[in-house]
Amino acid sequence: MNDTIAPEALTRKDFMSDQEVRWCPGCGxxxxxxxxxxxxxxxxxxxxxxxWISGIGCSSRFPxxxxxYGFHTIHGRAPAFAMxxxxxxxxxxxxxxxxxxxxxxxxxxxxxHLLRRNLDVNLLLFNNRIYGLTKGQxxxxxxxxxxxxxxxxxxxxxxxxxxxxxxGCGASFVARAVDVDAPNLGEVLKQANAxxxxxxIEIYQNCPVFNDGAFDGFTDKAHKLDxxxxxxxGKPLLFGKDNQRGLRMNPSSLRFEIVELExxxxxxxxxxxxxxxxxLAQALLRLPFPEFPVALGVLHxxxxxxxxxxxxxxxxKAKASNGTPDLEKxxxxxxxxxx
Amino acid sequence: xxxxxxxxPDDPNTPxxxxxxxxxxxxxxxxxxxxxxxxxxxxxxxxxxxxxxxxDFPAEIRAPAGTTFGVSGFQINFASRxxxxxxxxxxxLVAMNPAAxxxxxxxxxxxxxxxxxxxxxxxxxxxxxxxGESPLDNDSxxxxxxxxxxxxxxxxxxxxxxxxxxxxxxxxxxxxxxxxMFWIYGRPLEPTIQWLERKFAKKPELVQANTLxxxxxxxxxxxxxxxxxxxxxxxxxxxxxxxxxxxxxQATALGVVAAGQLSGLQVVLGAYPITPASDVLHxxxxxxxxxxxxxxxxxxxxxxxxxxxxxxxxxxGVTSTSGPxxxxxxxxxxxxxxxxxxxxxxxxxxxxxxxxxxTKTEQSDLLQAVYGRNGEAPVAVLAAATPGDxxxxxxxxxxxxxxxxxxxxxxxxxxxxxxxxxxxxxxVADLTPFPVxxxxxxxxxxxxxxxxxxxxxxxxxxxxxGLLHRIGGIEKSFDSGNISxxxxxxxxxxxxxxxxxxxxxxxxxxxxIDVGNDRGKLLVLGWGSTYGAIREAVQNCRSAGHDVSHLxxxxxxxFPRNLGQLLRQFDHVLVPxxxxxxxxxxxxxxxLIPAExxxxxxxxxxxxxxxxxxxxQTLASKES
Numbered sequence: 030m031n032d033t034i035a036p037e038a039l040t041r042k043d044f045m046s047d048q049e050v051r052w053c054p055g056c057g058x059x060x061x062x063x064x065x066x067x068x069x070x071x072x073x074x075x076x077x078x079x080x081w082i083s084g085i086g087c088s089s090r091f092p093x094x095x096x097x098y099g100f101h102t103i104h105g106r107a108p109a110f111a112m113x114x115x116x117x118x119x120x121x122x123x124x125x126x127x128x129x130x131x132x133x134x135x136x137x138x139x140x141x142h143l144l145r146r147n148l149d150v151n152l153l154l155f156n157n158r159i160y161g162l163t164k165g166q167x168x169x170x171x172x173x174x175x176x177x178x179x180x181x182x183x184x185x186x187x188x189x190x191x192x193x194x195x196x197g198c199g200a201s202f203v204a205r206a207v208d209v210d211a212p213n214l215g216e217v218l219k220q221a222n223a224x225x226x227x228x229x230i231e232i233y234q235n236c237p238v239f240n241d242g243a244f245d246g247f248t249d250k251a252h253k254l255d256x257x258x259x260x261x262x263g264k265p266l267l268f269g270k271d272n273q274r275g276l277r278m279n280p281s282s283l284r285f286e287i288v289e290l291e292x293x294x295x296x297x298x299x300x301x302x303x304x305x306x307x308x309l310a311q312a313l314l315r316l317p318f319p320e321f322p323v324a325l326g327v328l329h330x331x332x333x334x335x336x337x338x339x340x341x342x343x344x345x346k347a348k349a350s351n352g353t354p355d356l357e358k359x360x361x362x363x364x365x366x367x368x
Numbered sequence: 369x370x371x372x373x374x375x376x377p378d379d380p381n382t383p384x385x386x387x388x389x390x391x392x393x394x395x396x397x398x399x400x401x402x403x404x405x406x407x408x409x410x411x412x413x414x415x416x417x418x419x420x421x422x423x424d425f426p427a428e429i430r431a432p433a434g435t436t437f438g439v440s441g442f443q444i445n446f447a448s449r450x451x452x453x454x455x456x457x458x459x460x461l462v463a464m465n466p467a468a469x470x471x472x473x474x475x476x477x478x479x480x481x482x483x484x485x486x487x488x489x490x491x492x493x494x495x496x497x498x499x500g501e502s503p504l505d506n507d508s509x510x511x512x513x514x515x516x517x518x519x520x521x522x523x524x525x526x527x528x529x530x531x532x533x534x535x536x537x538x539x540x541x542x543x544x545x546x547x548x549m550f551w552i553y554g555r556p557l558e559p560t561i562q563w564l565e566r567k568f569a570k571k572p573e574l575v576q577a578n579t580l581x582x583x584x585x586x587x588x589x590x591x592x593x594x595x596x597x598x599x600x601x602x603x604x605x606x607x608x609x610x611x612x613x614x615x616x617x618q619a620t621a622l623g624v625v626a627a628g629q630l631s632g633l634q635v636v637l638g639a640y641p642i643t644p645a646s647d648v649l650h651x652x653x654x655x656x657x658x659x660x661x662x663x664x665x666x667x668x669x670x671x672x673x674x675x676x677x678x679x680x681x682x683x684x685g686v687t688s689t690s691g692p693x694x695x696x697x698x699x700x701x702x703x704x705x706x707x708x709x710x711x712x713x714x715x716x717x718x719x720x721x722x723x724x725x726x727t728k729t730e731q732s733d734l735l736q737a738v739y740g741r742n743g744e745a746p747v748a749v750l751a752a753a754t755p756g757d758x759x760x761x762x763x764x765x766x767x768x769x770x771x772x773x774x775x776x777x778x779x780x781x782x783x784x785x786x787x788x789x790x791x792x793x794x795x796v797a798d799l800t801p802f803p804v805x806x807x808x809x810x811x812x813x814x815x816x817x818x819x820x821x822x823x824x825x826x827x828x829x830x831x832x833x834g835l836l837h838r839i840g841g842i843e844k845s846f847d848s849g850n851i852s853x854x855x856x857x858x859x860x861x862x863x864x865x866x867x868x869x870x871x872x873x874x875x876x877x878x879x880x881i882d883v884g885n886d887r888g889k890l891l892v893l894g895w896g897s898t899y900g901a902i903r904e905a906v907q908n909c910r911s912a913g914h915d916v917s918h919l920x921x922x923x924x925x926x927f928p929r930n931l932g933q934l935l936r937q938f939d940h941v942l943v944p945x946x947x948x949x950x951x952x953x954x955x956x957x958x959x960l961i962p963a964e965x966x967x968x969x970x971x972x973x974x975x976x977x978x979x980x981x982x983x984x985q986t987l988a989s990k991e992s
Contacts, residue, residue: 077834077836078830098830098836099840100677100707100839102841103673109669109670109673110674110676112638112663112665112677113638115681116678118829138667340661343656344661352657356625356629359622359658360626361610361793362612365612
């Protein structure tokens with residue numbers, strides 16, 4: 030379990046722990062793990078300075094497979110542990126792994142506060158729209174009417190959109206990727222690592238056992254091009270084969286509409302994406318599917334103070350204005366008398 | 369403890385010397401009784417009296433004025449001898465309105481002195497307090513000495529030159545009252561005037577008005593015909609040293625700061641506001657320069673998890689709370705037990721179950737602390753006995769947490785947390801450091817490798833090269849720290865976790881009798897904030913010739929290694945607790961002895977008299 034070597038240039042293998050990976054065959058988690066382990070050496074972070082923290086669920090097994098520091102905690106609370114880790118040592122590179130149940134059901138509260146505080150961590154939310162580890166109940170991202178073991182008559186509750194939730198919480202970085210799309214996921218991971226603040230990454234992850242094909246509508250070969258929109262800051266919102274389609278923000282309805290470039294539409298009409306504009310991101314995330322494509326990539330990015338840095342600044346300020354801490358003086362404060 | 373004080377009109381000019389007195393200030397929650405009580409306390413401390421105080425807040429932040437549930441009280445017991453409790457029944461009751469009189473009069477000693485603000489005895493206030501007719505107009509107060517003064521009117525007249533509105537002027541009446549009380553007990557006014565100048569530095573008109581009120585109350589005593597109520601309480605013989613007044617919550621917070629310094633660790637407190645523990649968070653948030661980081665988390669669970677995260681990363685993780693918060697933290701505490709990380713949990717207990725009575729005290733959480741988790745999840749549990757003792761108990765808790773890589777629960781309660789006593793300030797050089805060493809050597813490392821003696825695992829923090837590892841709540845192999853579902857391994861790990869905590873018994877002092885002999889007819893065994901009351905009751909019973917001893921437990925889990933033997937040296941064991949009998953259950957199951965419970969669950973501390981009566985009753989019943 031220990032590793033005594035500290036090589037200069039790391040490879041994917043250096044990030045693989047000696048633990049046998051135990052997800053179901055065909056699980057999307059394998060693809061995500063492979064991409065993460067492939068990208069990590071490029072980030073230039075020493076493994077001992079990297080901590081992977083998770084809650085409970087299939088995705089939360091992730092830290093065991095990373096040859097870094099890792100902490101598999103309790104259900105839904107990974108963000109709270111991360112808060113303590115970063116308060117104690119802001120220099121650590123902290124990565125959280127959660128799922129739609131862990132992050133949005135039992136841990137929804139902590140996710141909200143993590144995002145508004147803007148703790149400098151990266152969070153990967155594996156969204157498979159089902160409870161896998163407990164063997165197939167519907168999740169807070171399952172579609173209405175989902176028939177599962179716990180909802181034989183179909184689920185009654187409306188799903189939450191993880192990325193829209195993150196934006197609503199004031200997230201400073203929101204991105205979305207697909208488990209098997211290694212190049213795009215890899216790029217999003219790099220961008221997330223470069224961002225100071227909470228980098229929220231929603232990853233559509235297929236559960237082959239309890240919710241197989243949940244994302245086929247936009248991830249399979251037949252639909253991929255027409256139903257995925259890869260956004261990029263400063264670039265027009267184009268998608269489809271040869272980028273023949275685009276999205277235009279209708280200035281009077283404030284809704285997106287599709288521009289068909291082949292049918293007389295002009296690229297000049299297509300909205301140029303601004304990742305700092307929360308309203309654009311929310312509008313993309315609220316588009317009905319399959320009439321509109323699914324937006325992927327870095328959807329939102331702004332800079333603001335991080336919680337851990339603010340704590341550190343307060344500590345430094347207090348030290349500067351109070352001088353060397355003197356316990357003797359502190360114990361004798363508040364009015365003393367001598368007998 | 370003060371003896372009953374004869375408050376009888378006497379020679380008008382010489383202050384009468386008293387061994388001690390118990391004074392209770394009571395008024396509307398807006399009447400400033402806590403401030404009055406605090407200032408009166410400082411004056412008693414400066415006069416070198418030994419003392420103990422007990423504030424009794426209403427549950428409402430601002431209850432409707434004049435109602436009985438809006439009454440706020442502050443009791444002080446000060447004496448020329450050792451004082452261990454705020455006292456049973458007050459010798460003097462200051463009642464600022466009819467509701468305060470109604471609520472507190474039943475406690476006043478027969479023949480005690482009653483200082484009343486007659487100006488507040490209006491028809492409206494009488495009705496709100498539930499009085500059909502004014503007690504000032506009938507003989508219902510005839511068993512007491514009554515000083516009925518229109519304090520409201522006298523205050524407004526006294527502060528006139530400060531130019532306040534009548535409403536604001538009237539709010540100075542607590543300082544008028546304090547002035548009168550200072551005159552009665554011969555206290556100087558200067559320290560309070562200096563306090564006012566500091567407190568209202570930016571509002572000079574309030575300094576002026578309150579100072580005028582204070583002086584007017586004092587002068588009233590001087591000029592009016594009340595000099596037969598004048599007393600003097602001489603200084604108490606105390607250990608030489610530097611003293612300060614300290615509340616349990618302050619002492620708890622200072623204990624955390626000291627623990628950080630003594631261990632050489634940064635401290636991270638995760639907390640969520642909860643009565644009566646919030647002051648620990650408030651206090652600690654001021655000590656960032658001592659390397660104390662405070663996080664006001666989104667809930668109790670996150671507060672505990674953040675503390676564990678901080679310990680994982682090499683700080684001393686601390687979380688403070690009260691009963692309902694403890695319940696919420698339990699799953700996280702279980703994780704800290706499973707991953708064997710230090711964690712200091714400060715539980716300022718209050719009356720339960722559920723929300724219970726947040727402002728009232730109770731020894732509510734002993735069983736929750738010792739047993740309240742899923743699985744076999746042993747932790748160390750300590751309990752503080754007095755406000756000042758909170759400091760030492762917290763430091764000891766941190767020592768054990770870091771040495772044994774375990775959560776440690778420190779139990780105090782609302783009575784200790786809000787109560788205050790003079791505290792002999794320790795010299796830092798007299799506190800024993802317990803420097804923490806992190807694992808850095810990769811040779812033969814795995815995360816659950818243990819010290820053979822303490823059975824504590826090595827503490828390897830992120831950022832250390834060569835020690836990459838993963839920990840979690842899943843059972844791990846004794847030999848490698850990797851996940852393991854092996855049946856024999858689970859048995860072995862469960863046993864090791866239990867042995868580790870049990871082994872702490874070899875690292876703590878043996879139990880020592882506090883008062884009396886180490887064998888005999890009856891042992892009164894207590895824990896926590898009942899210390900002062902039990903001690904005085906046992907002393908009084910011994911003075912009356914009874915064979916009774918007092919032992920007070922700081923270590924609840926594990927028990928001191930000689931406890932069983934000590935208990936068997938007594939014919940009977942009586943266990944007074946402010947609950948339905950929690951420690952007594954543990955004692956019975958641990959030692960198979962017929963320990964007897966004396967339970968009081970009223971949200972109020974034991975009175976010495978109650979304990980004495982019970983001790984005598986128990987002794988009598990065993991003899992018959």
